Amino acid sequence: MPDARTADPAPESSAAAPLDVLRRVFGYESFRGQQAEIIEHVCGGGDALVLMPTGGGKSLCYQIPALVRAGVGVVVSPLIALMQDQVDALRALGVRAGFLNSTQTLEERRDTERAFLSGELDLLYLAPERLRVPSTMSLLDRGRVALFAIDEAHCVAQWGHDFRPDYLALSELHERWPDVPRIALTATATEATHAEIAQRLDLRPGERARHFVASFDRPNxxxxxxxxxxxxxxxxxxxxxxxxxxxxxxxxxxxxxxxxxxxxxxxxxxxxxxxxxxxxxxxxxxxxxxxxxxxxxxxxxxxxxxxxxxxxxxxxxxxxxxxxxxxxxxxxxxxxxxxxxxxxxxxxxGLADVVQQRKMIEESDGDRDHRRKLAQHLDAMLALCExxxxxxxxxxxxxxxxxxxxxxxxxxxxxQPESWDGTVAAQKILSTVFRLDRERRQKFGAGQIIDILLGRRTAKVEQFDHHSLTVFGIGTELGEGEWRTVLRQLVARGLLAVEPRHQTFVLTEESRPVLRGEQQVMLRRDPQRQARRARPAGSSAAQPALAPEAAPLFERLRTWRGATAKEQGVPAYVIFHDATLREIASRRPASLAELGAVSGVGETKLARYGEQVLQALTD
The missing domain is CATH 3.40.50.300 (P-loop containing nucleotide triphosphate hydrolases)
Incomplete structure (x- = not known):
C-alpha cells in the first residue's frame, strides 16, 4: 500500500508539509476555516480542543498531523461498530490505518500490534475502554506515538447527552505521556460543556493548549x-x-x-x-x-x-x-x-411529547439536582420548538x-408564524384544571379538559357530571386542535405541570398570576401550511443544479461507484463522495491530469480508480 507520509515526518518539518499532504493524499487544494491553524499548532507539539460542526472537517485536524509527525497517531473513539469503515476509508486514501477492539480475533489484534510497533501504521483507532487495559498502555509505551486524538470529546461531560464513564480516565494520557500532543474534538458543546471538557481532560487554555471554536452554523x-x-x-x-x-x-x-x-x-x-x-x-x-x-x-x-x-x-x-x-x-x-x-x-x-418528557423527568433516577438539569435541557428544547x-x-x-x-x-x-394574545384562552384552561382539582378533587388529561371547554356531553362528561361546571362550553371559539396547541404551550412554559403517574394536569405557582389577570400570555399560532424545501435565491445553502448533459453522467458515475463499492465491501462514499462525482460529471475530465485536479481526488484514488472513471465518462 502506498505510504502517505511526507518525505520528512519530523515534527519540525516545513510549514508546507501539511498542505502537501492535504493535496496529495486527500485531494483538496486548500484548508477550510481554522483547519490550517489547528494543524500547524498540533504539528508543532501543542494541545488543542476543537469545537467544529459535523461536516466541518474535524478529522483532517488530527489525520494530517499524524501523517506529518514522527510516530503513529492514536485516535480514541467510542465507535467500535464503525472503526472498520473508518479504517477502510483511510486505506482507500493510501493511509496506513488499523484498529484494536473487541470485535477482532487474537491473531488480528497481534497483527495490528506488530504493525504499530514496527512503524507500519500512520493511525491506530482505540476504544476508550482499551486504555484501561494494562497491556494496551504497555503497547503504547513500547511504540512511538505521534499524537492522541480524542474524538467525540463531549462524551466526557457528565451532564451531556452521550456521557461515557470511560472518557473520564483519558486525563491520564497527559500524565503518562506529557510530551505527546493531544487534540480533543467534538461537534456538540455548549459553553458549559466546553468548559467541562477542558477541565476533565486537562486542556485548559494556556501556553500549550489552545481552544478553537468554529461557527456551529450548518447553512445547508x-x-x-x-x-x-x-x-x-x-x-x-x-x-x-x-x-x-x-x-x-x-x-x-x-x-x-x-x-x-x-x-x-x-x-x-x-x-x-x-x-x-x-x-x-x-x-x-x-x-x-x-x-x-x-x-x-x-x-x-x-x-x-x-x-x-x-x-x-x-x-x-x-x-x-x-x-x-x-x-x-x-x-x-x-x-x-x-x-x-x-x-x-x-x-x-405535539402535546403528548411534552407530557411524556415531563413525566420521564419526574420518574427519572437521580437526585433533585439531576432532575433539575434534565428539566433545563428540556425547557431549552421546548423554547426552540415554540x-x-x-x-x-x-x-x-x-x-x-x-x-x-x-x-x-x-x-x-x-x-412566519403569528403571535397572538392567548391570555383568555390560558385562563379558561387553567380555570378548568382549577375547578376539577379544587371542586371535584379530580385530575384529568387533555381530552377531558377540551371536551369540557367545547361543551361536549360525552359519556365521560356525563359520568362525572362535568357538564354542571361553570367552565362547561366556554371555549367554543377554538377548535380541538387549537386547544391542544394552547395546552402544549402552557405545559412547555411551566404554567401547567404533568402529574407523572396518570399523565394528568395540575396548576403550578407560575399559573397564579395568569389566573388573577396579572400576567399576559402570548402564544404561537402554528402556520396552516408548512415550509417546503424551496430555498430563496441567494441562500448560502443553494447548490447549482447539474446541467442537463451532466445529470446522466452523474448517475452513470454513481452506478459505477456502487458496483465498485459492493465488489470491495466498503461504503460507496469511501470510493468518492457525491460532491466529487458531481464535479467530475460537470467538468468531464478527459485525462488523468484533469481528473486529478478535481476536489477529493488524491494520488491514491487517482491511481486506483482514474482509468475506470474516465472509461465511465466515455462509455
Whole structure:
C-alpha cells in the first residue's frame, strides 16, 4: 500500500508539509476555516480542543498531523461498530490505518500490534475502554506515538447527552505521556460543556493548549418543526415530495415506535430498516452496513444509532418524537448533509411529547439536582420548538454564538408564524384544571379538559357530571386542535405541570398570576401550511443544479461507484463522495491530469480508480 507520509515526518518539518499532504493524499487544494491553524499548532507539539460542526472537517485536524509527525497517531473513539469503515476509508486514501477492539480475533489484534510497533501504521483507532487495559498502555509505551486524538470529546461531560464513564480516565494520557500532543474534538458543546471538557481532560487554555471554536452554523440544513398530525403520514409526505430515493435517518423515542415506523415505511415501498438496542448485534450490524453501503436506504432508529456515521449524503434527518435536549437534537440533525449539499432536519412535535418528557423527568433516577438539569435541557428544547423567531438564530445562541441574523432558510423564516394574545384562552384552561382539582378533587388529561371547554356531553362528561361546571362550553371559539396547541404551550412554559403517574394536569405557582389577570400570555399560532424545501435565491445553502448533459453522467458515475463499492465491501462514499462525482460529471475530465485536479481526488484514488472513471465518462 502506498505510504502517505511526507518525505520528512519530523515534527519540525516545513510549514508546507501539511498542505502537501492535504493535496496529495486527500485531494483538496486548500484548508477550510481554522483547519490550517489547528494543524500547524498540533504539528508543532501543542494541545488543542476543537469545537467544529459535523461536516466541518474535524478529522483532517488530527489525520494530517499524524501523517506529518514522527510516530503513529492514536485516535480514541467510542465507535467500535464503525472503526472498520473508518479504517477502510483511510486505506482507500493510501493511509496506513488499523484498529484494536473487541470485535477482532487474537491473531488480528497481534497483527495490528506488530504493525504499530514496527512503524507500519500512520493511525491506530482505540476504544476508550482499551486504555484501561494494562497491556494496551504497555503497547503504547513500547511504540512511538505521534499524537492522541480524542474524538467525540463531549462524551466526557457528565451532564451531556452521550456521557461515557470511560472518557473520564483519558486525563491520564497527559500524565503518562506529557510530551505527546493531544487534540480533543467534538461537534456538540455548549459553553458549559466546553468548559467541562477542558477541565476533565486537562486542556485548559494556556501556553500549550489552545481552544478553537468554529461557527456551529450548518447553512445547508433547513430546520423545520411541524405540529404533529398523523406523524408517520407527515413523514411519508416529506420523503415522497422532497426526498424520494434519498438516504435518511428517522429517530423515534421507543423501540416499539422504531419497529412500527420501519414497517410502515417498508409497506409503502421504501427501503426502511430498524435499529435499536433490543435487536441482536448481527441484525444491527447488517442494517447499519446496508445503510452505509447502499444508496437510498432509510434507517429508523433510537438515539443508539448515528454517532460517528461518516455517510456524507444523508439528505434528511427526521424526528417523530421530541428530543430531550438541544445538544442531542443538534448532534442528530448534524448527520444530514455532511457533504455540504442541501438537506432537511424535520421534527414532528405535539402535546403528548411534552407530557411524556415531563413525566420521564419526574420518574427519572437521580437526585433533585439531576432532575433539575434534565428539566433545563428540556425547557431549552421546548423554547426552540415554540419560538416565533428564526430557529437557526436561536439554535446558534444556545451554543454561545449570539447575534446571528435570521437565516431565511428555516420554517419560521420561510412561513412566519403569528403571535397572538392567548391570555383568555390560558385562563379558561387553567380555570378548568382549577375547578376539577379544587371542586371535584379530580385530575384529568387533555381530552377531558377540551371536551369540557367545547361543551361536549360525552359519556365521560356525563359520568362525572362535568357538564354542571361553570367552565362547561366556554371555549367554543377554538377548535380541538387549537386547544391542544394552547395546552402544549402552557405545559412547555411551566404554567401547567404533568402529574407523572396518570399523565394528568395540575396548576403550578407560575399559573397564579395568569389566573388573577396579572400576567399576559402570548402564544404561537402554528402556520396552516408548512415550509417546503424551496430555498430563496441567494441562500448560502443553494447548490447549482447539474446541467442537463451532466445529470446522466452523474448517475452513470454513481452506478459505477456502487458496483465498485459492493465488489470491495466498503461504503460507496469511501470510493468518492457525491460532491466529487458531481464535479467530475460537470467538468468531464478527459485525462488523468484533469481528473486529478478535481476536489477529493488524491494520488491514491487517482491511481486506483482514474482509468475506470474516465472509461465511465466515455462509455
Amino acid at each position: 440544513i433547513q430546520y423545520r418543526i411541524a405540529p404533529k398530525d398523523e406523524p408517520r403520514r407527515q413523514l411519508l409526505d416529506l420523503i415522497r415530495t422532497e426526498h424520494a430515493g434519498d438516504a435518511g435517518i428517522v429517530y423515534c423515542l421507543s423501540r416499539n415506535s422504531v419497529e412500527r415506523t420501519a414497517e410502515f415505511l417498508a409497506a409503502q415501498g421504501l427501503v426502511a430498516l430498524p435499529y435499536h438496542a433490543g435487536l441482536d448485534a448481527g441484525t444491527r450490524a447488517a442494517n447499519q452496513a446496508r445503510f452505509l453501503r447502499e444508496d437510498g436506504v432509510i434507517v429508523v432508529a433510537t438515539i443508539a444509532f448515528g454517532m460517528g456515521i461518516d455517510k456524507p449524503d444523508v439528505r434528511f434527518v427526521a424526528h417523530l418524537d421530541l428530543p430531550k435536549s438541544v445538544e442531542g437534537y443538534y448532534q442528530e440533525t448534524g448527520r444530514a448533509g455532511r457533504d455540504g449539499l442541501p438537506s432537511t432536519a424535520w421534527l414532528a412535535y 419560538t416565533v423567531e428564526c430557529r437557526r438564530t436561536q439554535l446558534l445562541a444556545y451554543f454561545g454564538q449570539r447575534g446571528a441574523p435570521p437565516c431565511g432558510n428555516c420554517d419560521t423564516c420561510l412561513v
